[in-house]
Amino acid sequence: MLKAPIYILAIESSCDDTAAAVLSNNKVLSNIVARQAIHEQYGGVVPELASRAHQQNIVPVIDVALKNANINKNQLSAIAFTQGPGLMGSLLVGSSFAKSMAMALNIPLIAVNHMHAHILAHFIDEDGFDKPKFPFLALTISGGHTQIVVVKSFFDMGIIGETTDDAVGEAFDKSAKILGFPYPGGPLIDKYAQLGNPKAFKFTKPKVPNLDFSFSGLKTQILYFIRNNVILNENFIEENRNDICASIQNIIIEILMEKLKLAVKQTGITQIAIGGGVSANSGIRNTLKESEKKLGWKTFIPKFEYTTDNAAMIGIVGYHKFLENQFNNASVVAKARIEF
Known part of the structure; x- marks a missing residue:
């Protein structure tokens, strides 16, 4: 006898x-995202x-997600949300909506760590996308995080390297802002980089011990590089846009x-999975x-729609x-900072 499927409604609202x-x-079955354009200004x-x-x-x-999945709310097995x-x-x-809905439907509530979700998005069943085997290394790169994680199982993973200051996404977006690009500027750097020479301009790599990262110094380098060259030539950015972007992307x-x-050398693990919004960058993927x-x-490399923040990764x-049976009760609370 076939088991009835487990239907998970997932909610993501971290940013x-x-x-x-x-x-x-x-x-x-469905993966719906409503973007907020108001922040661009x-x-x-x-x-x-x-x-x-x-x-x-x-x-x-949520209404559209249920309709697109052709699922009635009473068929749901549990509700997962970003804690x-x-x-x-x-x-x-x-979190408030998830708790209320789970209570009203009398179904389990599941709190999810957003960064775990970026890593485990690789286990969504998608045609043409292989799943990594344990153990593997995960590189999670986003606007708020840059981490190298050893993943031994679905619930046994540990950070072996992380940024000591700014995240890689911050480096992309702040560099874009310096160049006068609109927010979010990271994708625009990627776009113009594909047309430029990555060796046109030289930036220095920060010296950070072990497996940790630092991007604040690089941001400062880029700021002074642009500022000094614009003093000499007010059209410097416009005339060298593609090469500047290619060089910034290359150093990152x-x-x-x-x-x-x-x-890889330290762990002997040669399976590498990437996740997080910056994993959409074509240069990094290539x-x-x-x-x-x-x-x-x-x-x-995950399917493009599972790189940026989405609820499907929370659902997996x-x-x-x-x-x-890792469920939570209504006393579970959202946390701006959460242990990995």
Whole structure:
């Protein structure tokens, strides 16, 4: 007799995207994201505006997710939500709604660590995408995080390297701001980099011990490089835009790859999976793919829609926690900072 599928409704509200997804076991039936355009005029996410927008978006987003999945709310097996890390006001909207809905339907509630979700997004069942085998190394790169993680199982993972200051996504976005690009500028650097010479301009790699990262010094380098050249030629950015972007992207990729190579050497693990919003960067994706041939690694790159913040990745963690009966009660609280 076939077992009835496990239907997970997942809610993600850690920053400025309101997202909901429905999974049937490890397959995604729907994955809906409502973007918040209001932050563009401020050059970054405004927490208070983000939480207000989540309040407006959460009901229609969940409604669309259920309709697109062709699932009635009474068929749901559990509700998973992002507990943290993230913006506190944003997290509270998602967690409060999840708790209320789970209580009303009398089904289990599952709290999910946002960073675990970026890593375990690789286990969503998608045609054409292989799943890594344990143990593997995960490089989680986003606007708020840069980490190298040893992943031994679904619930046994540990950080072996992380940023000591700014995250890699911050380096991309701040560099874009210096160049006068609109927010979010990271994708624009990637776009122009594909047209430029990555060796046109030289930046110095920070000297950080072990497997840790630092990007604050690089941001300062880029700031003074642009400022000094614009003093000499007010059209410097416009005339060299593609080469500047290619050079910035190149140094960031070099920093990431240097640490990854060291992590492989120290652990002996040659399976590499990337996750987080910056893993959408084409330069990073291509370099990792090339490493399969050059370095003998096996690399795993998630489907594009599972790189940036989304609820499907929350749902896959929820599914595996459901299998292990790892449920939470209504006393569980959202946390802006959360232990990995």
